[in-house]
Amino acid sequence: MDEAGQGDRAEQGAIPIRAARIQDVAKLADVSTATVSRALATPERVSPEARARVLEAIAKTGYVPNPAARTLRSQKTYMVLVVLPDLANTFFSKILRGIEETLFEAGYGMIISDLDGSPEKEAHFAAFTAAGRVDGAVLLNGHLFGQSREGEGQPARITIPLVALCEAIPGADIPQIEIDNRAAASRMTRHLASLGHRRIAYVSGPANNILERERFQGFKDGLEAAGLPYDPALILPGDYTIEAGVRAGQDLVARSTRPTAVFCTSDEMAIGLMRTLFSAGLRVPEDISVAGFDDIEFAAVAEPSLTTIHQPRRELGQAAASALIDLLQGRSSPKRIRLETELVIRDSVAPL
Amino acid sequence: MDEAGQGDRAEQGAIPIRAARIQDVAKLADVSTATVSRALATPERVSPEARARVLEAIAKTGYVPNPAARTLRSQKTYMVLVVLPDLANTFFSKILRGIEETLFEAGYGMIISDLDGSPEKEAHFAAFTAAGRVDGAVLLNGHLFGQSREGEGQPARITIPLVALCEAIPGADIPQIEIDNRAAASRMTRHLASLGHRRIAYVSGPANNILERERFQGFKDGLEAAGLPYDPALILPGDYTIEAGVRAGQDLVARSTRPTAVFCTSDEMAIGLMRTLFSAGLRVPEDISVAGFDDIEFAAVAEPSLTTIHQPRRELGQAAASALIDLLQGRSSPKRIRLETELVIRDSVAPL
């Protein structure tokens, strides 16, 4: 409305209304726009004198290239999409940070999509991606876009580089960055068994979740290695949340014969479960040992402190971002990167 | 590498390499590109027949508008930047979710910048913003961009709509969404005093932080209201992290006369502090009461469960996003929105 008026008047005034364009820089440096562009993108192809004049003009005008124009022409956005199932989950925040810092160093920005279990959102972000708003994506949600829908017309194929982080995507020919969930779960199970526990309960992740399947396999591996029988009655359903841990705890409290140890496949569940046990007057680890998975920040300061599997979350994020950057810049990347986990022994698990 | 080869061959094959453009849709629907554009942006200005043909053509081609082209012309990105001091901090994740869901509903995407205390990053994102990559920003970091630097050339003024969330920005003429930190801190202090505590310690946030200043004022208000003296020896430095709580706990443990209650200005610090007290053989709340602030997820399941101030984090995020969207769409927004907090009484605080 009145902006136009201001714009007209501003010519003689102090406040430049429009941001400087490449043309303004070119004029000031007395070169063509092509030279300005080259001075920034490929400085070695511009004479030192011209480059100096261009840089000076840029400093003087405060020129910042218009990303939309750049993207339109070059088809590069310097943006990466990070798809995650639940932004509010503590587990992801440090991973995100690892991703963000690595992307940032390479000049990429990060767009976050919290799917929140909504297929609409997933479709939206699939379209978003197909529209070319990002150069690549990190998938933390365990599956590719739009694998569900099939219909008339092309389903907007996504052809940009992708990497899968944490939750491997079976059959997808993209780099997978993860830990060895099966080995880690087996390790924890054997640790519990080695302390004399013979009735070990297992609080699971969501059914069909790939992490869950691997950890569950690891749990069974561990039982077998320790010569313990597998008892379906000791498998409690969960979904990695605090509330699931609380519910699993209620289940246990209500039982007449209880396990002596519980392996929760997330720290959140372990903390929720311990809470319920305390409320029922049970002690950890005296009455029942509790183990977690992930080693989130609160694991070390829980009461009692939590024996768990340490996941290098920041490094996972960094590795995923690096792999993606490799792809984006035309380099190749290993198809599978597995980072080491660590069994962290604290106070929530004790010998029988 | 071999992608190019595939591209060449694909011409006669099944896979369309290029995404459909508005021209393709226009041709198929037998209308001009202008009509296609209008059919999407202002459907009421297009005849029902033309609209139907356009929609059909869009469905057939899988057309998605190119955001770069759209942004270049219309100067709208439909992107919002969220600036936060620390992505790995649990406190922010639920706020982010509130922001994200509200933005999403309004058709905006969210770009996250984790400043991580780095001035470089701040400068980068200031440039990012100045370059017009986002339509607006939510600032959770307590200050505006680039208030520090002054130099030759225009410092790339940022003129897009901004809102401040949680940490108010004094003097900035932008909507501020927050809680009444002072009143909440006062409330908690009076609660502790009402239970008979007379030596109440206070674990602070970072010096100069606006939240800290307000909460500290509230603490003093509360002391005064309860007729208690202010004792500088009972003020412990902190920065809202678990580690700061641990350190404050070590300080307390080492003292000969200890306070009977500790008011930590974040739940993280309260949890870290309790951890240290336990390790030293002290009991909460029998030996010492501990109160927190924020009511993060873990507050309810900590052992003992944490008496704290509940902040409506999701609603804060939603309110900030709504305010920003109002501004982005040319509506006005209240300059100050204060959401209600709640004193949540749990087990970590007991009468003297």
Place this chain on the structure above:
DNA sequence: AAGTTGCATGTAATCGATTACATGAGGTTG
């Protein structure tokens, strides 16, 4: 019937960069 209004639509300018191609200067080679 002439003039006015409003609607649906098309034409083409425009946003601001990148980059293919052209040009001319200076250097090298046979």
Place this chain on the structure above:
DNA sequence: CAACCTCATGTAATCGATTACATGCAACTT
């Protein structure tokens, strides 16, 4: 010395949408 190459630079096409302006037609007014 002609032919050729290299290098720095400029010219202008291009990316794919939005939108100002123009146009043509139908309906309404007087």
